[in-house]
Amino acid sequence: MSNPRFGRMITAMVTPFTDDGSLDLSRAAELAEKLLLENSDALVVCGTTGESPTIFYDQKLDLFRAIIESVAGRVPVIANAGDNCTDDSVKFAREVEALGVDAIMAVVPYYNKPPQEGLYRHFRAIAEAVSVPVILYNIPARCVINMEPETILRLAHDCENIVAVKQANSDLTQAAAIIAEAPKGFEVLAGDDELALPMMATGGTGVISVISNIAGQRFKEMILAQVAGDHTRALRIHIELLPLMKTLFMTANPIMIKKALALCGFPVGQVRLPLIEATESQTAELAFVLQKLGIIHTEKES
Numbered sequence: 001m002s003n004p005r006f007g008r009m010i011t012a013m014v015t016p017f018t019d020d021g022s023l024d025l026s027r028a029a030e031l032a033e034k035l036l037l038e039n040s041d042a043l044v045v046c047g048t049t050g051e052s053p054t055i056f057y058d059q060k061l062d063l064f065r066a067i068i069e070s071v072a073g074r075v076p077v078i079a080n081a082g083d084n085c086t087d088d089s090v091k092f093a094r095e096v097e098a099l100g101v102d103a104i105m106a107v108v109p110y111y112n113k114p115p116q117e118g119l120y121r122h123f124r125a126i127a128e129a130v131s132v133p134v135i136l137y138n139i140p141a142r143c144v145i146n147m148e149p150e151t152i153l154r155l156a157h158d159c160e161n162i163v164a165v166k167q168a169n170s171d172l173t174q175a176a177a178i179i180a181e182a183p184k185g186f187e188v189l190a191g192d193d194e195l196a197l198p199m200m201a202t203g204g205t206g207v208i209s210v211i212s213n214i215a216g217q218r219f220k221e222m223i224l225a226q227v228a229g230d231h232t233r234a235l236r237i238h239i240e241l242l243p244l245m246k247t248l249f250m251t252a253n254p255i256m257i258k259k260a261l262a263l264c265g266f267p268v269g270q271v272r273l274p275l276i277e278a279t280e281s282q283t284a285e286l287a288f289v290l291q292k293l294g295i296i297h298t299e300k301e302s
Helices: 026-036 057-071 086-099 116-129 149-158 172-181 193-201 212-228 231-247 255-263 280-292
Strands: 010-012 042-045 077-079 103-107 136-138 162-168 187-190 207-209
Touching: 010 162, 010 212, 026 057, 026 103, 026 136, 026 212, 042 057, 042 172, 057 086, 086 103, 086 116, 103 116, 116 136, 116 149, 136 149, 149 172, 162 280, 172 187, 187 193, 193 212, 193 231, 207 212, 212 231, 212 255, 231 280, 255 280
Parallel strands: 010 042, 010 207, 042 077, 077 103, 103 136, 136 162, 162 187, 187 207
Antiparallel strands: none
């Protein structure tokens, strides 16, 4: 298998905030450095995990600049620039490209529920507005609609710079259909940590990951074991990490991953409303799972 364009473990970064809810750009740069040290192959900035719905366009541009400067070309920086208005998405994608990002990710338009032809025209307009690679983001659980394999394949064949899809759809038959008919070089990336191993077994390239914010080295071991053909080891690590994957999504992402970073000694601030902080019981359950995996330690253990 050839080396993938963006690597195999792409981390969806959280967005750090200060105590008053402002962007914490210095902490974002520190987080990017931490993730690189923990083997992230690329970074997605201001996606779902980065709380994109509550970050204004000018703040997103500031955040992209900070991460580009911090990373300094060591790994690809992928900026989430999609919205549910095509004109806004096109305009913003051009602004983001001018900053020097390595790729743009664009989500399926949410709330307005466009038909498949509308999705095709939306993503084609974005792709034609920029020259950098574009990653489609299909997440039906949040967007209400699913971008069908036929639409994804049509875009992949018609738009040279649409190079991948983040497939946060648990239907592996759809992923397999895309992989089977996609043009050479088009990549299917799991959009959910639980899907990473089964989707790679189906022929997917890798994953855009949440768990890699706190367990990147171990998760990368799973990915590399799968690539190397050591499927037994890959499955063992997958099963080991599965309780954490599930706990991180016991409530709306990124509530739990932000709490996990704090428990691991790397606080990144709170979430912005309408998201709220993890409850005491949620925090206790998360701490138990992190302790069981040896990611954090009790005072008695330390």
